[in-house]
Amino acid sequence: MKIRKFIFIIVIFTFLTGCASSVSSQSQSTITQETKGFGFESVYYSARQMVFREITTDVLYFYSETASGGGLSVMLNPETGKPLTYSDWKTNYAN
Numbered sequence: 905m906k907i908r909k910f911i912f913i914i915v916i917f918t919f920l921t922g923c924a925s926s927v928s929s930q931s932q933s934t935i936t937q938e939t940k941g942f943g944f945e946s947v948y949y950s951a952r953q954m955v956f957r958e959i960t961t962d963v964l965y966f967y968s969e970t971a972s973g974g975g976l977s978v979m980l981n982p983e984t985g986k987p988l989t990y991s992d993w994k995t996n997y998a999n
Contacts, residue, residue, distance in 0.1 A: 947990065955979070962989040 944965075948955035952969045964979040964987075979988040983996075 957990045961987075962991055963987045964990055964993060 943959050944956045945959060946954060947957045947964065954967045956965045956967065957963070958965065965976055966979050967976045968974060979993075980986065981988040981992060
C-alpha cells in the first residue's frame with residue numbers, strides 16, 4: 905500500500921513539474937483542461953506558484969517553483985490541521 909502511494913505521489917509530482925516548465929506560455933484555461941483528465945483542476949495560477957484541487961477528494965495542493973527546484977504539498981486547514989478542502993476554503997478563507 906505504501907508503494908502505491910509513493911508511486912502516485914511521484915507521478916503527480918512529475919506531471920506537475922512538466923506543466924510548470926511551460927506554464928508561462930499557457931493560459932489558465934489550458935492548464936485546467938490538461939489537469940482535469942488527471943483528476944486535478946487549477947484553482948490559482950501565477951508565474952511560479954499554483955494551487956490545484958483534486959476533483960474527487962476536493963483537497964487543495966500547493967505547488968511552488970524555485971531556482972533550486974519545486975515542491976508539491978497538501979494545504980492544511982489552520983483550524984483543524986487536516987487537509988484543506990476547496991469548499992472549506994471558499995466558505996472560510998476566500999475574499
